[in-house]
Amino acid sequence: MPVLTLQHISKRYGSVQALSDVSFTVPEGSVFGVLGPNGSGKTTLLGIVMDVLKADSGNFRLFDKSPTAKERQQIGTLLETPNFYHYLSGYKNLEISASIKKRGKDDINRVLEVTGLSHRKDYAFKTYSLGMKQRLALAGVLLGDPDVLILDEPTNGLDPAGIAEVRALIRQLSASGKTIILASHLLDEVEKVCTHVAILQTGKLLVSGAVNEVIVRSDFVEAGAENLDLLSRLLNEFPGATLVEIKDGMVRAQFDTAPDPAAINRYCAERGCWLTFLQVRKKSLESAFLEITNNATS
16 A cells, blocks of 8 residues: 555746646655755645645545545654754653644653663753754654654754764664655665655656666776777677767776676677776766756756
8 A cells, every 4th residue: 555645746836836747656664765956846745745735736645545634643744853942851852742742742762762862861952962863853753653754854964973873763764664755855865765766856756666766777887908999899799788988098888788797808808809907887876866867858
């Protein structure tokens, strides 16, 4: 059963088309990344799902049902930086959060344990590191043990240590069976924590699906020889070659299947081209992402 199904969602602010005909499905148990730069419509989309904003057109379903307050009670949300009281302890701040939400007051010790803050629950919030502050925010999201978490830029503004802490917690929550919908502008975030992704650009959905299917990072070969023109011609003739170019003093070749360096070396040697260098590399995440966005605008 899908957790969330979006069908042709559109939203406009004056002359700005924030979302345009966006449709995708979030599978149960996934860590679903909504990826895009600032202004791509990520926060607007999450606001519509949580009934903070209204779509101009289109509809969506939660847990395969028309969304009501009952369905939204199964969702924990972090859509903006939480306002905690700096002079109160982590525990006291969560008590206030539980009172506002009218749920989870008996759940405070559990969520502090889950987020690794039990040993600091009686310390003032102002003494927490950036990572600990965000983990306390996630503890507030977990009050009442919701099945689904919606997190808008959960590592935004954190230092490297804080980012690592929050990402580790997201992976832990996913392993416990939670479905997590995560908005981010960071490619690295998607690669490290997400199983599925939807890529937005200026309010339009470019692609969606499993990360390893949507952002394809195929292997390619870098090779060198005394005669680069000969090497380039031979690799162009090699079975499965799709793109061969001379760049930065070497030949780069892409193939429609995983390249076999031993076979390539033997093929070239048999034709009188002796390789001085041969290495299989993987396309960078940035290159794969740029291919998707450039193809969408070309």
